Amino acid sequence: MPLLLDFILDHTVAISGAIVALYFILCALYQLCFSPLSDIPGPWYAAISDLWLTTHVLRLQQCRIIDSLFAKYGPVVRVGPNKVVFNDLPTTRNVYSILKFDKSTYYKSLLTNDNDHAMTTLPHASHVFRKKGYAPHYTPTSLAHFQPEIHQSALELVNILGGIVNGGAIDCLSFFRHFMADVVSASSFGYGIGALSRWAVGIEDPLVTAIGDFPKRGILRSAIPAWAWKFVCSIPNRRWRRLCDSDKIMSEFVNARVYERRLQMVSGAPEQSDRVALVQRLLRYYAEVSSDTASDRDIVSEHMGHLVGGCDTTSTTLSYLCWELSRRADVAGKLQAELDTVIHDCKTLPDIAILQNLPYLGAFVKEGLRLYSAAPSLLERVVPNSSAKTAIPEAFDLMGYALPPGTLVATQAWSAHRNPSVFPSPESFLPERWLETGDNQGQLEAMNRHMMPFGTGSRVCGGQNLAQMALRIAITAIARNFDVVSPPETTETSMEMRDSFVIFPASMTCHLIFNPRKIR
Numbered sequence: 065m066p067l068l069l070d071f072i073l074d075h076t077v078a079i080s081g082a083i084v085a086l087y088f089i090l091c092a093l094y095q096l097c098f099s100p101l102s103d104i105p106g107p108w109y110a111a112i113s114d115l116w117l118t119t120h121v122l123r124l125q126q127c128r129i130i131d132s133l134f135a136k137y138g139p140v141v142r143v144g145p146n147k148v149v150f151n152d153l154p155t156t157r158n159v160y161s162i163l164k165f166d167k168s169t170y171y172k173s174l175l176t177n178d179n180d181h182a183m184t185t186l187p188h189a190s191h192v193f194r195k196k197g198y199a200p201h202y203t204p205t206s207l208a209h210f211q212p213e214i215h216q217s218a219l220e221l222v223n224i225l226g227g228i229v230n231g232g233a234i235d236c237l238s239f240f241r242h243f244m245a246d247v248v249s250a251s252s253f254g255y256g257i258g259a260l261s262r263w264a265v266g267i268e269d270p271l272v273t274a275i276g277d278f279p280k281r282g283i284l285r286s287a288i289p290a291w292a293w294k295f296v297c298s299i300p301n302r303r304w305r306r307l308c309d310s311d312k313i314m315s316e317f318v319n320a321r322v323y324e325r326r327l328q329m330v331s332g333a334p335e336q337s338d339r340v341a342l343v344q345r346l347l348r349y350y351a352e353v354s355s356d357t358a359s360d361r362d363i364v365s366e367h368m369g370h371l372v373g374g375c376d377t378t379s380t381t382l383s384y385l386c387w388e389l390s391r392r393a394d395v396a397g398k399l400q401a402e403l404d405t406v407i408h409d410c411k412t413l414p415d416i417a418i419l420q421n422l423p424y425l426g427a428f429v430k431e432g433l434r435l436y437s438a439a440p441s442l443l444e445r446v447v448p449n450s451s452a453k454t455a456i457p458e459a460f461d462l463m464g465y466a467l468p469p470g471t472l473v474a475t476q477a478w479s480a481h482r483n484p485s486v487f488p489s490p491e492s493f494l495p496e497r498w499l500e501t502g503d504n505q506g507q508l509e510a511m512n513r514h515m516m517p518f519g520t521g522s523r524v525c526g527g528q529n530l531a532q533m534a535l536r537i538a539i540t541a542i543a544r545n546f547d548v549v550s551p552p553e554t555t556e557t558s559m560e561m562r563d564s565f566v567i568f569p570a571s572m573t574c575h576l577i578f579n580p581r582k583i584r
């Protein structure tokens with residue numbers, strides 16, 4: 065006995081190491097051979113640990129790697145000990161639209177003001193309450209009242225681009241983010257914030273910087289332990305502090321707008337009955353359902369969610385669309401020819417009803433949303449516990465595999481939009497694929513069924529009508545008035561997509577030159 069004790073004491077490190085190694089081997093064996101998910105195809109190293117997928121998340125290449133797994137293993141792949149991804153239309157409908165699984169905790173990295181908003185509310189039931197508050201604002205009829213402000217901002221784009229001397233290149237990502245900050249703020253608070261005008265004279269807009277910084281802050285925040293966050297934020301570097309404070313900068317801005325509108329309401333200032341800004345709608349909604357002023361916090365977070373969800377997504381899409389105009393003279397020519405038939409003077413933009421009926425403009429924007437979906441990543445959901453109410457059995461049958469409650473399941477637009485049997489030459493930008501030819505009805509229906517740039521089902525993008533409107537109006541204003549050219553620094557390599565829930569170019573910039581067209 066003393067001998068055994070001596071041996072243990074002499075080899076403590078080695079024995080501890082062996083125990084830890086044995087533990088990991090047993091865990092790996094369990095995941096590979098005995099877990100309820102062990103029959104699902106996929107790389108063995110993904111099945112035993114989340115580490116492998118995390119490395120691809122960090123390399124900002126998750127969408128591509130998941131897509132390559134579908135090509136290798138088929139439409140259902142196990143990508144983690146507890147995570148299964150699928151690429152199948154009926155299953156997508158089942159999970160997101162029919163059974164409406166709750167979101168996973170991944171979304172908590174997008175909390176604003178340390179509080180939930182519609183996008184981060186995980187359970188389906190509480191989400192319904194939030195959605196009821198904001199959804200009426202984004203109907204086409206309600207948004208039509210904000211068209212004058214969107215036109216004004218689009219014409220400002222034209223003015224600013226027209227005033228750039230010597231054909232200098234601008235960074236479209238930043239330029240369009242400022243445009244979208246004006247658009248979203250007009251619809252949210254009733255007026256634009258002059259972000260584009262400030263951009264034009266080189267003044268940094270702290271709100272727009274904060275909107276751009278917020279997703280990066282979210283990633284950092286989820287990677288750094290809560291106790292260390294305060295310390296990390298106190299690093300004395302101005303730019304760094306701005307990034308850490310992006311949540312605070314946005315919340316102070318929105319708080320002031322909410323306070324301002326509340327004052328107007330209590331002072332009895334007359335309200336317009338048809339042109340209702342989102343802030344007014346939310347104040348009314350929360351006042352009806354709760355007398356608690358704590359609901360102001362929910363209103364502020366909701367607005368912040370829309371600024372974050374709406375600005376970068378739409379500006380990235382606009383940037384990629386302009387890049388396509390710069391390298392595809394054939395596409396630019398067709399679009400300009402169509403726009404020239406409805407725009408006769410560079411200072412007036414047609415009503416959205418006219419733009420919605422232009423086939424080539426529609427095809428161009430749709431192809432952009434397909435190939436350059438701004439949020440094409442896995443939309444994670446959780447298999448719920450069985451319940452008589454949701455009629456979900458003990459295990460969820462995913463294409464023949466029984467998944468226990470708690471399993472994470474997800475699909476991604478990246479793959480749905482690149483299915484070669486639905487979208488021939490999926491990596492090519494071909495607006496023509498969306499044009500009606502008289503005998504392609506079946507093909508168009510199949511393509512439409514596979515499109516999910518705005519997500520799908522009960523958690524589909526709340527602002528998709530606003531995004532569609534802003535995209536059409538901005539592209540019309542630009543393509544009608546400018547020929548877009550790429551400077552040498554903007555290349556296939558610099559524009560290669562990277563993803564971290566949303567996409568962005570590898571160089572994090574999109575420099576383009578806008579040369580005025582020789583028409584009035």
Ligand code: HEM
Pocket residue numbers: 182183184195248369370371373374375377378381437438439443444517518519520522523524525526527528530531
């Ligand atoms: C091209 C532009 C846009 C794209 C590609 C896009 C994409 C998406 C996607 C994929 C989702 C679903 C996320 C999920 O299921 O987990 C989503 C949700 C959402 N988006 Fe967008 N979005 C865009 C523009 C906008 C705009 C302009 C706004 C508002 C100003 C907005 C507000 C929202 C909101 C509030 C949600 C959460 C919906 C809910 O759960 O109720 N988005 N978006």
